[in-house]
């Protein structure tokens with residue numbers, strides 16, 4: 569097992585009486601590109617904020633590059649970038665002023681990349697001199713992404729980075745992620761609800777459910793090993809193999825079970841219960857099956 573960049577041990581977080589993260593443990597190894605999935609309110613933003621030390625946990629510990637998240641060194645901070653769900657740009661500044669400000673804070677700044685992205689993403693000379701408050705939500709999102717990529721981070725954490733981008737913007741962002749970030753072995757965690765985007769870039773996915781990482785792994789492998797088994801409820805009890813990830817009943821007495829198991833185990837199930845159906849899943853099916 570290689571050293572983890574992110575090591576989360578048993579963190580919990582509640583808001584009032586609602587438990588959002590429940591003794592969650594997770595380790596992320598270098599170079600992983602992980603799509604973080606979960607229903608609205610599952611706690612993705614809370615997890616990302618706790619992971620970065622931006623929100624205090626009630627219990628547990630987080631280390632980034634082996635350092636406690638509450639006490640990160642300047643060198644470690646310089647390796648990390650975060651794009652929050654809500655714009656946190658200094659709205660009273662212009663893009664040029666804001667980027668100059670951040671440039672002064674980092675030991676390394678990729679001016680050529682910043683210039684190229686500003687040009688490609690529609691910030692001409694006039695736009696660069698307008699206060700950020702006058703930009704649209706999608707334009708602010710682009711600026712947030714440019715700011716995050718500017719210091720060539722080794723760890724990039726993005727909370728729904730494409731939510732307010734139009735399809736062209738999303739495509740350009742994903743291309744930038746694939747070309748500029750993933751090829752340099754950057755570790756990326758990004759939450760999203762746009763599964764088609766995730767299928768294009770995420771090599772791994774992780775599902776957050778009931779306050780824990782309920783399922784994670786390489787996307788291809790998860791789709792190959794997870795199937796929906798359906799049939800009459802009476803025939804589908806507990807099969808006693810693999811890992812049951814979700815179960816639902818329909819009004820006509822049928823039951824669907826989402827099971828993760830080996831190809832051999834599904835073959836044996838097929839032979840033993842010819843009346844049940846075993847179907848491959850799309851990522852959307854997997855999302856619904858695991859998170860419902």
Ligand SMILES: Nc1ncnc2c1ncn2[C@@H]1O[C@H](COP(=O)(O)OP(=O)(O)OP(=O)(O)O)[C@@H](O)[C@H]1O
Pocket residue numbers: 583584588606607608609610611612613614615
């Ligand atoms: N500051 C807060 N005070 C009270 N409750 C909060 C606070 N922040 C988050 N919550 C609650 O914690 C839960 C998890 O919120 P979070 O934003 O982490 O979910 P999410 O998975 O990112 O959701 P979405 O997909 O809708 O963005 C929600 O029920 C939310 O209402």
